Amino acid sequence: MLSLWLPRFSTDRVRRLREFSAPLVVYGRRGNADVLTAVDEAAEKLGLHAGLALAQARAMHPAIEAVMEEAEADAALLDNIADWCLRYTPLVACDAPDGLLLDIGGCAHLYGGEQRLVADLGQRMARAGFAYRVAIAGTIGAAFAAARFGNPAAYAAGEERDIVSPLPLAALRLEATTVASLARVGLKRIGDIIDLPRSPLTARFGQSLLRQLDRALGHEHEPLNPRLPVAPYVAEQRFHEPIAREEDVLGTVEKLAARLGVALERRGDGARRIELTLFRTDGAVRRIAVGCSRPLRDAPDIRALFSERLAALADAFDPGFGFDMARLSVVIAEASPPEQIGIGNAEDAGELARLVDRLSARLGAQRVRRPVALDSHIPELAAATLPAQMVGPDFSGQDLGWDAFRRHRAETDLAPRPLRLLTRPEPIEALAEVPDGPPLRFRWRRALHDVISAEGPERIEGAWWSEQGGAARDYFRVEDRTGLRFWLYRAGLYRDLVRGELPNAAPPSWYLHGTFA
Amino acid sequence: MLDELRQRLRAMEKVTGIEAGPGPVPLGLAGVDAALGGGLARGALHEISAVNEAHLSAATGFTLGLAASARNLLWIAEDMALTESGAPYGPGLDCFKRAPERLVTVAVANKRDLLWAMEEALRCRAIGAVIGEVRHGAIDPIAVRRLSLAAAESGALALLLRAQPSSDASTAMTRWIAGAAPSLSSPSPAGGGSPSEARWGGVTYEKRSPPPASLRSALAGDLPPPGGGENGAAPRFAAQLVRNRRGPLGSWILEWRDTDERFILAATHAQPVAAPLLNRPRQKVA
Structure with missing residues (x-):
């Protein structure tokens, strides 16, 4: 477990934005006073420290620069650093407000050992302008304590007791009041309480004290809560020379996909969502994801999807000075029966899945859709479209509710529905017989249509059970002089208006909802 | 002699790669099929x-009719077209005997994406027909040629x-201009209507009646049903x-x-036959 602490996080962030020559402090409003929340090294040398009132600090040293704190910017930057740390391990957790926890178990050898990894991390943090302290220990608690209060170094598992014993109790991540009350009875270091009888401690200071101690010592497991879900399959590649060209990136994708394919095949899985993480040399991280409508393992197919995605990104895919690392992870894997391997065969469903994936990768998954029948009598709710990747592009096996719709249509002898439905009904001016005759003439989009034939009304009740249900509609199918066929409706009934049953009823109005072939 | 020349012409056209492809889909209408060469x-690319x-909805219906032989259909349209003219409506498609579950719709932001998506879809063997809906404006002839080649x-x-x-x-x-035609037949000889009329209940409507007359008849409550579905005459x-x-x-x-x-x-x-709304000379008909 690696704990990274950025002791001057807030001031370092401000310094990255602007050059300051004077000592820098960051302050925030606490209660009614402006109080220092962070100080940089120079300011600390002047004797300033967090918690001091800003007015007091200014009185002591008029030359300091004071900047208002920005908690959100801090959090965003910490998230970015956490993303960047994904280069070391997929298990990265934010240790707010100014630290990170990395589970480097099983990853350190990729960098040539823990020492080399820490050196690499430190070099990059220093280059980015952050003061840092890194400690590696067997448990989160011990690493945390060592990074912040002890001697930051790499400790082997099992040394926890030696690490934490000399450290103050605050290193156990306890509440300030607990630490204060422990100090009142003379317990100041962790070593003071390690061998004390447990039950009096619990009785007096609560359960959290011993739990934190046990966690630090490794007697109790402490789960790491990673910032991003951990992908079940990951392959990565580091480059000595940064790559920037799109072809190189795609080539890398194919190489990594081939490696993932082997692992996927061994477990009988296929990828449904794949994410490509590119680490730019300047620390920026690009994450590009593609979805597949069926479990996929073929490297050329995966490459083709990313090729579409990159083409769609165009300029937004900014390689800068190049990427020095690429990682391909299968975010969502799904069991895929063996016969589906090699989706590249001539089978129809596979071909279609491929097309849907390509279109979705390039245009966006929301743009490639399939119509689905829903169980509603209100026309605009009776059918919807869902992303094709979501419902799956199987033409022969899926009916998407349309079989039920056809049964319903046959049973109820449903009147014909228009071929194209407007996104929302458009108000029209109509001349119609009162109370419930068909329109005789209407104006839609500034064109006047004389109705020469009409069929209706087909009454469709509004959703009376809901407040916004709307009025009942009387639908008419009408044809005008040129043969254009429309679907019109009158919202509201004259009956309601006359009887005064609904005091707030608006007078009925006419809408055009769709057009027939 | 003429036939022979035609054959040779066709063979030459094949070299360009635009012609060819599998056999034609007969529409089942002798006159139309003869004009289309079977x-x-x-x-191949057809423009409607x-x-x-x-009349876009009517043209849509006509296009779907032409694509009736294709089982799987991809419909690509610009966002603007979908908001302006309405999106394909599943129940309506079903009424048109076009199974909605065999349709994939693609909304694209611009014409460039539309042509790209069309070409991509045409290269897919699982898709029988690709409909690309273009609202207006010229289309890059190179892109159109690419579509023809992809289709071939x-x-x-x-x-x-x-x-x-x-x-x-x-x-x-081929290039078509399609629109809606009045679906009502003229008063047919007593008892001897077309099969459709017999089925749809014998629509009688005096086509040339002036609006006041139709208004009057409507007021009397006897506007005849329009075409376009199972309950009315066919569109x-x-x-x-x-x-x-x-x-x-x-x-x-x-x-x-x-x-x-x-x-x-x-x-x-x-x-x-030449509907007055199509302002085109008829002498083109061979």
């Missing part, structure tokens, strides 16, 4: 324009649906073949029969 050529924007490669039907007729050069195999389309690489042009009034999923020639229309 039917609608598969593996609506008479004007108001896969044998799929490429259908370009336009909201307005355009005159730009194109490698399309009718005025289709004009204005460009045909293989043969003569023509103009027909077609009626969609959703029972057998094909067009029939509307036998009993009240007006001459």
Whole structure:
């Protein structure tokens, strides 16, 4: 477990934005006073420290620069650093407000050992302008304590007791009041309480004290809560020379996909969502994801999807000075029966899945859709479209509710529905017989249509059970002089208006909802 | 002699890669099929324009009718077209005997994406027909040629649906102008209606009656039902073949029969074939 602490996080962030020559402090409003929340090294040398009132600090040293704190910017930057740390391990957790926890178990050898990894991390943090302290220990608690209060170094598992014993109790991540009350009875270091009888401690200071101690010592497991879900399959590649060209990136994708394919095949899985993480040399991280409508393992197919995605990104895919690392992870894997391997065969469903994936990768998954029948009598709710990747592009096996719709249509002898439905009904001016005759003439989009034939009304009740249900509609199918066929409706009934049953009823109005072939 | 020349011409055209593809899809109408050289050529691009924007739905119906032989359908349209003219409506498609579960719709932001998506879809063997809906404006002839080639490669039907007729050069195999035609037949001889009339309950409507008369009849509560579905007479389309690489042009009034999923020639229309709303000379008909 690696704990990274950025002791001057807030001031370092401000310094990255602007050059300051004077000592820098960051302050925030606490209660009614402006109080220092962070100080940089120079300011600390002047004797300033967090918690001091800003007015007091200014009185002591008029030359300091004071900047208002920005908690959100801090959090965003910490998230970015956490993303960047994904280069070391997929298990990265934010240790707010100014630290990170990395589970480097099983990853350190990729960098040539823990020492080399820490050196690499430190070099990059220093280059980015952050003061840092890194400690590696067997448990989160011990690493945390060592990074912040002890001697930051790499400790082997099992040394926890030696690490934490000399450290103050605050290193156990306890509440300030607990630490204060422990100090009142003379317990100041962790070593003071390690061998004390447990039950009096619990009785007096609560359960959290011993739990934190046990966690630090490794007697109790402490789960790491990673910032991003951990992908079940990951392959990565580091480059000595940064790559920037799109072809190189795609080539890398194919190489990594081939490696993932082997692992996927061994477990009988296929990828449904794949994410490509590119680490730019300047620390920026690009994450590009593609979805597949069926479990996929073929490297050329995966490459083709990313090729579409990159083409769609165009300029937004900014390689800068190049990427020095690429990682391909299968975010969502799904069991895929063996016969589906090699989706590249001539089978129809596979071909279609491929097309849907390509279109979705390039245009966006929301743009490639399939119509689905829903169980509603209100026309605009009776059918919807869902992303094709979501419902799956199987033409022969899926009916998407349309079989039920056809049964319903046959049973109820449903009147014909228009071929194209407007996104929302458009108000029209109509001349119609009162109370419930068909329109005789209407104006839609500034064109006047004389109705020469009409069929209706087909009454469709509004959703009376809901407040916004709307009025009942009387639908008419009408044809005008040129043969254009429309679907019109009158919202509201004259009956309601006359009887005064609904005091707030608006007078009925006419809408055009769709057009027939 | 003429036939021989035609054959040779066709063979030469094949070299360009635009012609060819598998056999044509007969529409089942002797006159139309003869003009098309056996039917609608598969593996080729066909362009269907609506008479004007108001007729887009009718042109859509006509296009779907042409694509009736294709089981799987991809419909690509610009966002603007979907908001302006309405999106394909599943229950309506079903009424048109076009199974909605065999349709994939793609909304694209611009024409460039539309042509790219069309080409991509045409290369897919699982798709029988691709409908690309273009609202207006010229289309890059190179892109159109690419579509033709892609269609020829896969044998799929490429259908370009336009909201307005355009005159730009194109490698399309055929070019149609389609619109709605009044679906009501003229008063038929007593007892002897067309099969459709018998089925739909014998629609009687005096076509040339002035508006006041229709108003009056409507007020009396006897507006006849319109076409376009199972309860009314079948929808009718005025289709004009204005460009045909293989043969003569023509103009027909077609009626969609959703029972057998094909067009029939509307036998009993009240007006001459060349509908007045199509302002085009008829002498093109060979």
